[in-house]
Amino acid sequence: MPKAKRMTKQKQTILEILRSTTCHPTADWIYEQARKKLPDISLGTVYRNLNVLRDEGEIMELNYGSTFSRFDGNPRNHYHFVCESCGQVYDVDYPVQNQLEKVIEEKTGARVQYHRLEFYGICSACLENKDGQPS
Incomplete structure (x- = not known):
């Protein structure tokens, strides 16, 4: 039986932030926005959840060979x-x-x-x- 995707409050907040912007933000920008809703969220939690959302096909990671990626709430x-x-x-x-x-x-x-x-x-x-x- 496939494992159900768990939607934590942190993951839901990050997904909402990404789907509400068209600026293709960095993880640091997402972290700053998430802290407004979840003051105790850590940068590590943001990175982990971005990776999970990417792996689940909910978001797109854009890596342009720089030291950081940008993220897109539109996975198509x-x-x-x-x-x-x-x-x-x-x-x-x-x-x-x-x-x-x-x-x-x-x-x-x-x-x-x-x-x-x-x-x-x-x-x-x-x-x-x-x-x-x-x-």
Whole structure:
């Protein structure tokens, strides 16, 4: 019999925080928000619960090779834009191109389960603030 997923108060709070924002926050930001509702929560508890939520498919972890990950309350596959100037990460409203998976399977002979795609560049706010000159 499969083990039932237990929804603790801490896990529920973290999930609510992630689902209420589109900023793709770090664990530290989530921790600061969670402390407003649960003052005794520890950073370790936040990290453990983020890992559990990711493993259960409730959230998405975005790791860009930096020293910290960002988290997304939307677990469905979708694309992201990463600003190389300010570090902002946001969703790109564009349909996932599932046909890419079939193309790669045909080219490699491998079985693709899913793909992730991020676009990198300078966001419109940074372009406006710097007269079109990326930093």
